[in-house]
Amino acid sequence: MDEIRPEPIEQIRRRYEGEWLLIKVTSHDESGLPKEGILLGHFPDRKAAWDATEVIDGEVYVLFAGPTIPEGWEAVLHGWVSL
Amino acid sequence: MDGFRFDLNAPHIVVPVRITGMQRMRWVNWILDTGSTSMVIDELVALRLGYNLESAPTVSVTTVSGTSQASIIAARQIFALGMRVEEFPVLVMPLPEQLRSDGLLGLDFLRRRNLFCNFEKGILLTLPFVRNFLHRCQLVTHLFSAL
Numbered sequence: 143m144d145e146i147r148p149e150p151i152e153q154i155r156r157r158y159e160g161e162w163l164l165i166k167v168t169s170h171d172e173s174g175l176p177k178e179g180i181l182l183g184h185f186p187d188r189k190a191a192w193d194a195t196e197v198i199d200g201e202v203y204v205l206f207a208g209p210t211i212p213e214g215w216e217a218v219l220h221g222w223v224s225l
Numbered sequence: 226m227d228g229f230r231f232d233l234n235a236p237h238i239v240v241p242v243r244i245t246g247m248q249r250m251r252w253v254n255w256i257l258d259t260g261s262t263s264m265v266i267d268e269l270v271a272l273r274l275g276y277n278l279e280s281a282p283t284v285s286v287t288t289v290s291g292t293s294q295a296s297i298i299a300a301r302q303i304f305a306l307g308m309r310v311e312e313f314p315v316l317v318m319p320l321p322e323q324l325r326s327d328g329l330l331g332l333d334f335l336r337r338r339n340l341f342c343n344f345e346k347g348i349l350l351t352l353p354f355v356r357n358f359l360h361r362c363q364l365v366t367h368l369f370s371a372l
Contacts, residue, residue, distance in 0.1 A: 188267070199249070204251055205252075208325065209236055210235065210256060211236050211323060211324060217237070217324060218289050219256065222262050222286070222287045222288075223285070
């Protein structure tokens with residue numbers, strides 16, 4: 143069986159543009175951020191990706207490969223909290 | 226001390242965050258949001274980190290579109306932008322599917338350091354508060370070299 147080699151996370155992102163990714167982190171950069179990893183799965187939506195994390199332990203990166211909002215959309219996020 | 230590089234063409238400044246919950250630790254991408262007073266995590270993500278939301282306390286939240294209630298949980302640890310906090314309160318809200326991020330990095334986290342943003346080069350830098358004159362000189366050196 144072929145060994146799965148870690149690859150740069152940016153490379154994985156480019157390959158699966160528009161999908162949610164689950165990546166096992168294998169190395170970090172000098173700032174401590176994920177640098178390389180092994181793709182565990184790619185999913186069409188957030189729920190499917192997070193449901194898949196239920197059976198995975200260890201250092202896993204869950205991310206969307208693409209912009210934070212669809213093209214043509216605008217986002218207004220801010221909120222205030224009252225205790 | 227290097228700055229964090231963000232995508233100049235992206236609609237938001239997206240920051241990798243390592244969050245440790247009740248049962249698991251995960252890396253996620255959160256949106257930097259200085260308009261949010263608190264950190265926010267998506268409801269599903271909080272559940273997958275092992276939190277029981279039924280027993281969590283709630284708070285009132287005001288947004289531009291109205292008011293609502295949100296559960297509040299304590300993240301065991303959060304690491305982002307070179308800062309690490311323990312037992313940090315995070316609001317739990319269902320984020321819309323169209324928002325492809327699992328949370329918001331709010332002011333309660335960001336205000337623990339000075340935040341410098343270079344929109345020309347896409348660099349974000351956090352520096353500790355100034356302790357004395359010598360420290361200020363050191364920080365200014367870091368600031369100019371990073372930005």
